[in-house]
Amino acid sequence: MASGMRLKRLKHFVSLVMVIGLVLTASVNHAGANWLTKLLKEAGDAGVDAGRIGSKLAVTSLDDAASVVSKLPHAPGSVALATHATPEGHWKFVNRKxxxxxxxxxxxxxxxxxxxxxxxxxxxxGLALYLSEETLFTQRQLLRDLPEKAKLHVVVDGKAYPVLRRVGPKDSALVEVRPNVVLEAQDRTLFKEAIWQLSRNLSKADVRILSMTEAGPRTLGASRKFDKAGRSVLVEPIDPNHVITSLDALRGQTVVVTGRVEGNMLNVKPISGISRNIPLENLKSAAAANDINLVVLATSSPAQPGSRNWFWQSIEVSGLRDALKRATYADFLDALGAQHGKLELSATKQSSSRIRIDAVPYDHPPGTQDMFGDILGEVVSNVTGNVATAAVEAHVNSRERQTELDLRIIPNIPSTIQFAYLFSLVAGLIGFNVVRDWWARVWPKMKRESFANTAGYYATRILKLVVFLIAFMPLVGVPAALVSIIQQLWAIVTLPWRILTWIFGFRRTGDAQ
Structure with a gap:
């Protein structure tokens, strides 16, 4: 009876295997018959898509602008339209419907x-036109065709910004990112880079304001100092002769320095002593080597913040204290611009990992600050204690570089190495049994009798465990995981054979009985 039941189970199992085999064979044949057709179809679709890339970008850009328009609140007596300039020079307008x-x-x-x-x-x-991104960066010369009284905006990455037209020999446009900050819209890549930089959070814990002081220390601490209430940023004195070497301790932070920019020199005047010139190139190189975001406030006077003037008033950079309370870099510049007028920004690429952002007074011709202006600025600072900011020069990490720095868990180790280590560690956990077998061959099991005392035995066991978890497991994690997966796949493949062996093994046992 038992033998008959085992034979019946064997027949059912063989039938099931045959059915699965037939299904797999049919699937393979069907796939083999159609693979060439699918390949040709996909190749044809790829060719068509390649020919439509430009039009798709334009349509997507217009769709983004139309999406923003559709969500705008209704304003009586005015109309908002999304607009896009085609390569043929025509204009497409889309309403909220x-x-x-x-x-x-x-x-x-x-x-x-x-x-x-x-x-x-x-x-x-009233007419408000929301330009597509493609229009602003590829068809900017056509903006003169639009009504002069129309309020222009541009939609970039789903966000609308006001646009200021500047008509001249070369038509240009400025994008208003804040009420007192406008950004030059020339190169799309640099524009988006600048927008990203301006939207970064301004963390108080990472901003260091330096003041060149003859009696200042030669080094700086790794962390910044706050006032007793913990709200205001304290100006940190530093010896001007050692300011460049002191940047090594400020890796990854934002450093603000002030002074009068004279060519390639930063002219500073400590509280005592004569004016000093600090080479800007050396300062920028030291900042780049330490991934420091360097902000140079070009002021009308070389007087340093925190020092005293002739009337024993504390020197302050006008608007700086309020600017440091803002949430982002754009808000920081907006607060500075609120003191002296709108700032115009432009971005340039210095290297693969560094970006320069210049901020100058809006519609202020470069190079107009003469000797009289410098003398007047210094007199004003001596009387009022406030130093006016003439321009801002920021040398910052690029978006790609800063993102990589932010991903780091341990500051001085590249994120790729850290994530590779974590990946190998997880792989080691997947193949833990294999790792443990290999480890047993590298460091065999210890015997208590081999040690003179118990403390030495347990200390060695702890050391062995630490080496295993921190070094050996990540080192062999990936190959161990592959071996473990292969072993599991082999177990699945040989499962029918093992089942048959088990069934026939029972049969032999039954026959023997």
Whole structure:
């Protein structure tokens, strides 16, 4: 009876294996018959897609602008439209309902509002145009075709910014990122880099304000100092002769220095002594070597913050204290601009890992600060105790570099090495049994009798465990995980054979009985 049951189970198992084999064979044959057709189809689709990349980018850019327009609150007596300039020089306008109107000449341009906002026909509504990103960076010369009274915005990465037109021999545009900060829109990559830099959080714990002082220390601490209330940033004195070497202790932080910029020199005047010139190139090189975001406030006077003037008033950089209370770098510059007028920003690439951002007064011709202006600025600082900021020069880590630094768990070790280590450690946990077998061959099991005392025995065991977890497991983790996976796959492949062996083993046992 038992033998008959085992035979019946064997028949069912063989039938199941045959059915699975037939299904797999049919699937393989079907895939083999259609692989060439699929390959040719995918190749054709790829060719079509390659030809449409430009148009897809334009459509996506217009869709982003239209999406922003559709979410705007309704303003009585005005109309908001998304707009995009085509490569042919035509303009596409989209209202909040998604209706599209294309204008190819000046006459058609006058019919845009009546067509897309008929309820405002016959009136003079306010017009707000939201440009696509493609239009601003590839068809900027066509902006002069738009109505002069229209308020322009540009939509970049789903966010709208006001646009200021600057008409001249070379039409340009400035994007208003804050009420007192405008950004030059020339190169798309640098523009987005600058936007990212300006949106970064300004952490008080990472900002260091240095003041060149003859009697100052030669080194700086790794952490910054606050006032007793822990709210305001304290100015840190430093010997101007050692300011460059002292940056080694400030790795990864933001350093603010002030002084009068004279060519490639930063002219500073300590509380006592004569004015000193610090080579800006050396300062920037030291900052780059230590991944420091260096902010140079070009002031009208070389007087240093925290020192005293002739009237024993504490020297302060106008607007700096308020700027340091802001959340982002854009807010920081906005607070500085609020003191002296709007700032115009431009970004340039210094190297693969460094970006330079310059901020100068809006519509202020470069090089107009003469000797009279310098003398006047110094007199004002001596009377009021405030030093005016003439320009801002920031030398910062690029987005790619800063992102890599932020990903680090241990500051001085590259994130790729750290994540590779963690990956190997996890792989070692997956193949733990294999790792343990290999470890037993490298460091055999210890015997208590081999040690003179108990303390030495347990100390060696702890050392062995630490070496195993920290060094050996990550070292062999990946190959051990592969071996473990292969072993498991082999166990699955040989499962039918082991089942058959088990069944026939029972049969032999039954026959023997």
């Amino acid at each position: 998604g209706e599209i109107f294309t204008a190819g000449n000046a006459d058609e341009m006058t019919r845009v509002v009546p067509a897309l906002a008929p309820e405002l026909a016959g009136s003079s509504p």
